[in-house]
Amino acid sequence: MMAKHLISAPDPALYWALGAIFASLVIGSISRFIALRNAQESRRRQRLASLRTWWLLAIAVSAALLAGRLGICLLLAVASCIAWFEFTRMIGARVEDTTAVRAGYGLIVINYLLIALASAPLFAIFLPVGSFVVFAILLLLKDEPKGYLRSSGSLLWGIMFLGYGVSHAAFLMALPAAASGPLGPAGWFLFLVILTEADDIFQALVGRLFGGHKRHRIAAVISPNKTWEGFLGGLLIIMILAPLIAPWLTTLDQQAGPFGLAQSLQPWVAPVLVAILISIAGFFGDINMSAIKRDAGVKDSSKLLPGMGGIIDRVDSLTLTAPVFVYFVSWWTG
Numbered sequence: 001m002m003a004k005h006l007i008s009a010p011d012p013a014l015y016w017a018l019g020a021i022f023a024s025l026v027i028g029s030i031s032r033f034i035a036l037r038n039a040q041e042s043r044r045r046q047r048l049a050s051l052r053t054w055w056l057l058a059i060a061v062s063a064a065l066l067a068g069r070l071g072i073c074l075l076l077a078v079a080s081c082i083a084w085f086e087f088t089r090m091i092g093a094r095v096e097d098t099t100a101v102r103a104g105y106g107l108i109v110i111n112y113l114l115i116a117l118a119s120a121p122l123f124a125i126f127l128p129v130g131s132f133v134v135f136a137i138l139l140l141l142k143d144e145p146k147g148y149l150r151s152s153g154s155l156l157w158g159i160m161f162l163g164y165g166v167s168h169a170a171f172l173m174a175l176p177a178a179a180s181g182p183l184g185p186a187g188w189f190l191f192l193v194i195l196t197e198a199d200d201i202f203q204a205l206v207g208r209l210f211g212g213h214k215r216h217r218i219a220a221v222i223s224p225n226k227t228w229e230g231f232l233g234g235l236l237i238i239m240i241l242a243p244l245i246a247p248w249l250t251t252l253d254q255q256a257g258p259f260g261l262a263q264s265l266q267p268w269v270a271p272v273l274v275a276i277l278i279s280i281a282g283f284f285g286d287i288n289m290s291a292i293k294r295d296a297g298v299k300d301s302s303k304l305l306p307g308m309g310g311i312i313d314r315v316d317s318l319t320l321t322a323p324v325f326v327y328f329v330s331w332w333t334g
Helices: 002-006 012-035 041-066 068-090 095-116 120-140 148-171 185-210 228-249 266-296 311-315 318-333
Strands: 217-219 223-227
Touching: 012 041, 012 185, 041 068, 041 185, 068 095, 068 148, 068 185, 068 266, 068 311, 095 120, 095 148, 120 148, 148 185, 148 266, 148 311, 148 318, 185 223, 185 228, 185 266, 185 318, 217 228, 217 266, 223 228, 223 266, 228 266, 266 311, 266 318
Parallel strands: none
Antiparallel strands: 217 223
């Protein structure tokens, strides 16, 4: 019964949603080709490489969604494991940390297995408690106190964001509150991903368009390209976008919430609140990883994704937007 549920046929409406996403990619691709006609060759190559990567990511996410909860768990488990690899190399893990680093992969896989089995209580506590205990024991058994605090803190920090934080996106596929809606759990997953990525994209676009002078930087040392113009622009755009797509993907527009909202307010209050939370959480998720990269002295976590960097560079915002969204949905619909 569990296996059947994991690989059940997707809702036919999901095909329409994915079709709309690919149609948007086609429009975006045409726009990018037009915009890059007179660009410098190096910039043109970088932007086109990024565009190709967007297409590959869209195909991978679509295939995972069509495979249901198991597909999303497999996709994000692979992403978290690659991100863990990038992170441990980036921070320069000690030789004494090798066993703990290897154990991290096992902890991440078990974490996603718990989601696949819809074991919510175990998922909630396994990685936070399990990694704390496992890393402490494995590092202490090496009998090397020098660098112990840095290693234990770094490994816990990395696995909590790249393992536990990101996995909340997969947990939407097993969250009872996300079971309803036009597309079922897949719609809630898409809602989160679309808003997170749209916020990232429009923060960058608006920042370049209106914040090119860089006088209004938010974190000048950690992330010099982050400006108030970009942040507010991205926020405004997804505040408009969220109420538009919520009825197609979720039931947020039908929820009175804990405050018993009037029916006339329901279509936009929860989606707008979600947009605000996702924009703020995405910003801090992004600059959190930027701080780690700057501390490690690297620009990108790897070169795995042409034009974008590594997996960490792609999921940095999701490390915080996913848990924030899950907890908001649980609270609002509870």
